Amino acid sequence: MINITETIGTKNIDVFIGRGALNKLSEIKENKVIIKSKALKIDLSTILGDQRFLMIEIQDGEEAKSLDSVIEIIQRMINYGIRRNHYVVALGGGTVTDVAGFIASIYMRGLKLINIPTTLLGMVDASIGGKNAINFRSVKNVIGTFYQPSIIIDDLNFLDTLPQEELRKGLAEVIKYALTLDYSLYTFLTEHKDAILSKDPEVMEDLVSRSVSDKLSIVKEDEKEEKGIRIVLNFGHTIGHAIEAGSDFKVPHGYAISVGMVCEAKMFEELGYAEEGVVEDTIWLLSQYDLPIDVSKLSYAIDINKALGALRLDKKSKDDVVIMPTPVRIGEWKRVEVPIETLEGFVQQCLRKEV
Ligand SMILES: NC(=O)c1ccc[n+]([C@@H]2O[C@H](COP(=O)([O-])OP(=O)(O)OC[C@H]3O[C@@H](n4cnc5c(N)ncnc54)[C@H](O)[C@@H]3O)[C@@H](O)[C@H]2O)c1
Incomplete structure (x- = not known):
């Protein structure tokens, strides 16, 4: 596995690249909300064991990048009791990392963010750099923030199923x-x-x-x-x-x-x-x-x-x-x-x- 570290602004970013890199997630013991693409079939209980987490599945694609979907996710995070010291984990393609990144940046003025991109585009581009955005009506990527993830996990096993x-x-x-x-x-x-x-x-x-x-x-x-x-x-x-x-x-x-x-x-x-x-x-x-x-x-x-x-x-x-x-x-x-x-x-x- 390859580990790249970089400091951007005041934030240290750790990137883990390789098959099985997903296991790194088990090292984060804090409570977390995992925002995951519904299309991905993956059982996280083998990695997270008895750790507590809130799983929110979203339909990926551009429809997910809407204010409606952001509001719904935030409501579920409030209901569950996600607090400032908890993590937001994005698990999916660039659409999911965009939505989750935006939420991580605004919920209680910012939660720590872990990006786990599952498409090549997500791994090489969308999960890196701290830009996130959602669409507003027909205008693409018009609402967003700059917000760096703390950890990026590029598990290459995800590429096996990628068309x-x-x-x-x-x-x-x-x-x-x-x-x-x-x-x-x-x-x-x-x-x-x-x-x-x-x-x-x-x-x-x-x-x-x-x-x-x-x-x-x-x-x-x-x-x-x-x-x-x-x-x-x-x-x-x-x-x-x-x-x-x-x-x-x-x-x-x-x-x-x-x-x-x-x-x-x-x-x-x-x-x-x-x-x-x-x-x-x-x-x-x-x-x-x-x-x-x-x-x-x-x-x-x-x-x-x-x-x-x-x-x-x-x-x-x-x-x-x-x-x-x-x-x-x-x-x-x-x-x-x-x-x-x-x-x-x-x-x-x-x-x-x-x-
Ligand atoms: N924030 C940024 O810096 C940045 C940069 C580039 C792109 N983006 C955004 O990223 C989005 C595009 O990302 P994308 O191309 O990853 O699209 P996507 O998230 O829509 O995923 C593409 C398709 O791949 C499927 N998929 C995802 N992972 C899979 C896997 N492991 N196996 C099989 N299928 C899988 C998804 O279900 C979906 O159908 C756009 O909304 C774009 O605006 C953001």
């Missing part, structure tokens, strides 16, 4: 780290494709810990997105988010950012910010993992007007420019300002035809 499609969605974020932050991860992804797709335990342990370290190293420098460093995690997300919005959020996030990374890389290469070859390398790696590289590979039509509307509302835009991260070459990045008109031109080009 291949969910694995690939998580791999899109791993590829993002490789393209912008980590040349050695790029090489690793090229050399271990078959082992990764067949979830080889040792290779997955390596893949998850490299990704966790990459994300933590950025969050450590800029926890609350105030210094222009954490923005690197948005590579592919500006156009990716426009694609999601343009499909009424039918295109899954991982696929939208996959196409988004290609479109953005193409724009940055044409503007001279990214070295020649970045687009080719981006397309090549995404294709290795059968991730979409243009809109023709997506199963839903994209409404360009809706996509452009979302782009204009993008929270990262300032005056008439959008601040974006570009890979300069594989594994290195910088921040650039792109005039909104230039970006819109590229988005139209990219969403209308194959890249």
Whole structure:
């Protein structure tokens, strides 16, 4: 098992990665509420023995990320008697860690949080970094807080049951780290494709810990997105988010950012910010993992007007420019300002035809 520790702000974070890492939960003797995805079949009594805990199962997926579901969970926590020294444990994919993280941050002004992600996306992205959010009506991720977990447990046994499609969605974020932050991860992804797709335990342990370290190293420098460093995690997300919005959020996030990374890389290469070859390398790696590289590979039509509307509302835009991260070459990045008109031109080009 691999143990990574990091201090973010004033909080020490312990990450445990490996098969059987879930046993770490038995070391937390305090009372806890476990917010768990209903879809997960797991019996925690073998790990927790006669420890007391409140189990709340939620239907995962975007519906779980609602105020209604937050209110219902909080009511049950009050009824049970969850107090300030108790823990909130999130057990599920990114939707569950988002809901549980939000609740942990507001209940009695903050309870200790343990994230136990069960999807690859959760392990490499959603459970790390302290961002959480729920949706409000049709607006995604609009209510949330920054709140760091104390412990993250990445038990790779959960990946055994994870559908291949969910694995690939998580791999899109791993590829993002490789393209912008980590040349050695790029090489690793090229050399271990078959082992990764067949979830080889040792290779997955390596893949998850490299990704966790990459994300933590950025969050450590800029926890609350105030210094222009954490923005690197948005590579592919500006156009990716426009694609999601343009499909009424039918295109899954991982696929939208996959196409988004290609479109953005193409724009940055044409503007001279990214070295020649970045687009080719981006397309090549995404294709290795059968991730979409243009809109023709997506199963839903994209409404360009809706996509452009979302782009204009993008929270990262300032005056008439959008601040974006570009890979300069594989594994290195910088921040650039792109005039909104230039970006819109590229988005139209990219969403209308194959890249
Ligand atoms: N807070 C952040 O920093 C952050 C970052 C990235 C994504 N997110 C959020 O994460 C969410 C997406 O997360 P996700 O992709 O994990 O989605 P998810 O939680 O909806 O899980 C995807 C699917 O996988 C199933 N599943 C989960 N674990 C499984 C397992 N071990 N075996 C079999 N099936 C399993 C779930 O039941 C679900 O059907 C989005 O809401 C997104 O906004 C948050």
